[in-house]
Amino acid sequence: MQAKRTIFPNKVLPYVLLVPQLAVTLIFFIWPALQAVKSSFEREDPFGFKTTFVWFENYRRLFGEASYLGSLGKTAVFAISVTALSMCLSLLLAVAVNRVLRTNRLYTTLLVWPYAVAPVVVGILWWFMFNPTIGIAPYMLRAIGVSWNHRVDGVDAMVLVIIAASWKQISYNFLFFVAGLQSVPQSLIEAAAIDGAGPFKRFWTIVFPLLSPTTFFLLIVNINYAMFDTFGIIDATTQGGPAQATNILVYKVYSDGFLGLNIGSSSAQSVVLMLIVIALTAIQFRFVERRVQY
Amino acid sequence: MKKFALLLSTGLVAALAYAPAASAQTEIAWWHAMDAELGKKLEEIAQGFNDSQTEYKIVPTYKGTYPETLTAAIAAFRANEQPAIVQVFEVGTGTMMAAKGAVYPVYQLMADNGEPWDPSGFLAPVTGYYSDTDGNILSMPFNSSTPIMYYNKDVFEKAGLDPNTPPKTWAELETMSRTIMESGAASCGFTSGWITWVQTENLSAIHDQPYGTLENGFGGLGTEFTFNGPVQVKHWDNLKKWADDGLFQYGGPGGGADAPPKFYAQECAIYMNSSASRAGVIANAKDFEVGFAPLPYYDDVTTDPKNSIIGGATLWTLNGKDPAVYKGVAQFYTYLSQPEVQAAWHQATGYLPITNAAYELGQSQDYYGQNPGSDIAIQQITRGTPTANSKGVRFGNLTQARAVVDEEFEAMLAGSKTAQEALDTAVERGNQILRDFEAANQ
Numbered sequence: 001m002q003a004k005r006t007i008f009p010n011k012v013l014p015y016v017l018l019v020p021q022l023a024v025t026l027i028f029f030i031w032p033a034l035q036a037v038k039s040s041f042e043r044e045d046p047f048g049f050k051t052t053f054v055w056f057e058n059y060r061r062l063f064g065e066a067s068y069l070g071s072l073g074k075t076a077v078f079a080i081s082v083t084a085l086s087m088c089l090s091l092l093l094a095v096a097v098n099r100v101l102r103t104n105r106l107y108t109t110l111l112v113w114p115y116a117v118a119p120v121v122v123g124i125l126w127w128f129m130f131n132p133t134i135g136i137a138p139y140m141l142r143a144i145g146v147s148w149n150h151r152v153d154g155v156d157a158m159v160l161v162i163i164a165a166s167w168k169q170i171s172y173n174f175l176f177f178v179a180g181l182q183s184v185p186q187s188l189i190e191a192a193a194i195d196g197a198g199p200f201k202r203f204w205t206i207v208f209p210l211l212s213p214t215t216f217f218l219l220i221v222n223i224n225y226a227m228f229d230t231f232g233i234i235d236a237t238t239q240g241g242p243a244q245a246t247n248i249l250v251y252k253v254y255s256d257g258f259l260g261l262n263i264g265s266s267s268a269q270s271v272v273l274m275l276i277v278i279a280l281t282a283i284q285f286r287f288v289e290r291r292v293q294y
Numbered sequence: 295m296k297k298f299a300l301l302l303s304t305g306l307v308a309a310l311a312y313a314p315a316a317s318a319q320t321e322i323a324w325w326h327a328m329d330a331e332l333g334k335k336l337e338e339i340a341q342g343f344n345d346s347q348t349e350y351k352i353v354p355t356y357k358g359t360y361p362e363t364l365t366a367a368i369a370a371f372r373a374n375e376q377p378a379i380v381q382v383f384e385v386g387t388g389t390m391m392a393a394k395g396a397v398y399p400v401y402q403l404m405a406d407n408g409e410p411w412d413p414s415g416f417l418a419p420v421t422g423y424y425s426d427t428d429g430n431i432l433s434m435p436f437n438s439s440t441p442i443m444y445y446n447k448d449v450f451e452k453a454g455l456d457p458n459t460p461p462k463t464w465a466e467l468e469t470m471s472r473t474i475m476e477s478g479a480a481s482c483g484f485t486s487g488w489i490t491w492v493q494t495e496n497l498s499a500i501h502d503q504p505y506g507t508l509e510n511g512f513g514g515l516g517t518e519f520t521f522n523g524p525v526q527v528k529h530w531d532n533l534k535k536w537a538d539d540g541l542f543q544y545g546g547p548g549g550g551a552d553a554p555p556k557f558y559a560q561e562c563a564i565y566m567n568s569s570a571s572r573a574g575v576i577a578n579a580k581d582f583e584v585g586f587a588p589l590p591y592y593d594d595v596t597t598d599p600k601n602s603i604i605g606g607a608t609l610w611t612l613n614g615k616d617p618a619v620y621k622g623v624a625q626f627y628t629y630l631s632q633p634e635v636q637a638a639w640h641q642a643t644g645y646l647p648i649t650n651a652a653y654e655l656g657q658s659q660d661y662y663g664q665n666p667g668s669d670i671a672i673q674q675i676t677r678g679t680p681t682a683n684s685k686g687v688r689f690g691n692l693t694q695a696r697a698v699v700d701e702e703f704e705a706m707l708a709g710s711k712t713a714q715e716a717l718d719t720a721v722e723r724g725n726q727i728l729r730d731f732e733a734a735n736q
């Protein structure tokens with residue numbers, strides 16, 4: 001791609017224009033991140049009276065801990081499942097809505113609604129529906145012979161948070177996919193149809209490749225969503241339980257730091273989480289993006 | 295612009311109208327964790343104090359659950375924005391006691407401000423828990439509770455059991471639960487809030503089993519957990535067995551949010567939880583009659599069950615405020631210790647009457663005669679002489695350690711560990727948490 005170069009005759013102005021953005025980044029992103037890195041090397045009592053520099057003790061302990069390695073695994077399962085489930089379903093819905101000509105606005109509106117619901121509310125909603133005591137879902141599942149109890153069964157709990165987290169994200173993905181689909185030139189599809197390509201062939205050879213920038217963007221957004229934004233859902237539905245079955249990294253950071261008041265370990269975890277996301281994003285841009293056609 | 299001017303002028307008028315009141319009174323911030331009915335009652339107490347004098351104004355603020363309130367207070371302290379008074383649950387006691395520079399001990403506060411303060415008027419199990427090794431009380435007792443057993447008298451009757459004879463021992467509880475289930479009177483025998491507090495810490499105290507070394511943590515920082523003894527293992531083993539048979543239903547980690555609805559919906563016939571759940575139980579048990587009883591015990595382990603241990607919270611005074619504020623805090627604590635105030639709080643909520651005078655006042659009002667079962671908690675917590683094992687459990691970072699106990703309990707329920715393995719792991723992981731606390735506070 002040919003990069004466009006703009007020449008600024010004024011030497012100072014471009015920097016002045018950059019200042020607000022740089023300031024925001026420094027104050028709200030870089031500085032807290034550096035703070036986290038600093039306190040990840042320290043041990044501190046909750047009230048902050050005494051701070052000891054402990055080198056890599058927090059990290060060493062973290063990776064020696066079975067529950068942390070377990071949490072890494074849970075996070076991978078969770079993030080991959082949420083991303084795959086919400087992206088596949090929303091693509092399916094978007095394609096379906098795109099085919100309905102007359103009432104697609106109505107469907108779009110209805111499908112976008114869940115996105116307006118706050119994550120905690122989503123959590124409470126699913127918590128209610130799947131509550132082993134008062135929920136409707138376990139009651140119906142019992143009727144078909146499935147015993148549901150996410151309070152005890154870790155797999156049930158994981159399924160529950162995956163459903164809850166995906167349900168919310170489907171709306172967002174759906175909106176982008178619909179927009180993407182509507183920008184696919186109708187003439188290309190018609191030409192292919194005239195050439196005798198069936199609906200599936202048309203989708204996989206024309207529509208889907210043209211959607212690849214959207215898909216790539218959503219892939220990054222969804223992985224970040226699953227790793228960071230699902231905190232409210234976990235907190236409201238399972239609180240990381242049972243027996244840490246749904247204790248994904250971002251929730252563990254919270255529970256160790258805010259409930260357990262172990263700031264050193266919590267900071268070390270944030271730093272690891274930060275590195276993971278940086279690495280994932282870098283990999284995606286380096287390798288996945290090559291397959292994207294803009 | 296016009297709108298802005300209008301806003302500004304109304305703001306000024308409001309500020310002017312408010313100013314005299316604000317300048318005459320010293321405001322005292324009180325952060326607490328009481329919501330719903332308890333929160334309303336707490337605000338009444340604050341209002342009562344505010345109406346009783348004109349110099350000080352207590353401003354209560356709800357800060358969320360107990361752990362959230364504690365975290366908020368600590369964060370505020372670090373930012374130098376702390377309230378004068380914060381309500382901290384008993385689990386946070388170890389953390390607060392270690393934070394010497396942050397806390398203004400209540401015995402000192404009262405002495406410095408010349409307020410009358412007689413610790414001997416308070417219930418011994420309560421004051422013992424919040425005293426340092428020299429016997430000085432560090433925080434103001436406020437809402438102390440202890441777990442008791444609630445049971446559904448209607449279900450007992452339907453199952454052909456005597457509704458006035460609740461199970462005394464775990465063996466009786468097991469047989470009765472089976473009878474209830476087999477007769478179809480209810481689909482589950484019992485459930486419990488707070489597995490950590492009720493079925494582990496209190497179980498240990500009642501059976502005089504150590505929970506940790508150094509007198510359950512009262513003796514210092516170098517303590518270790520020992521709750522993987524035979525009695526605790528036996529009980530967890532039983533709970534697992536009963537859960538598999540459906541006699542026991544698990545109510546979730548922490549406070550066990552699913553447990554109360556199981557009892558209210560008459561799914562489980564028996565429910566163990568804090569005496570402070572009493573208000574909620576009475577409000578929700580509309581279609582059935584509730585009985586109250588002490589917690590069961592194993593009669594093959596002990597024939598002389600010890601006292602249960604406390605939960606609930608106390609009020610901690612935080613350092614860094616003006617002397618005038620502390621004068622008000624001391625006066626407020628004096629107000630709070632009055633038998634009338636204490637008795638009203640105790641009777642409305644189910645928390646223990648924390649002074650002997652408040653208990654006697656309730657007796658002279660015939661409150662316990664008119665509300666049978668309302669004195670179960672106080673009888674249970676004052677029975678016998680407390681031993682080193684039944685004085686209470688007081689460890690640093692106990693919130694974290696409790697989370698570990700919950701996790702291991704869930705692992706056992708899911709069948710991935712035996713009771714012995716789960717408790718051994720919990721002790722091992724808990725000790726690591728204690729070492730962290732020791733290292734951070736040495």
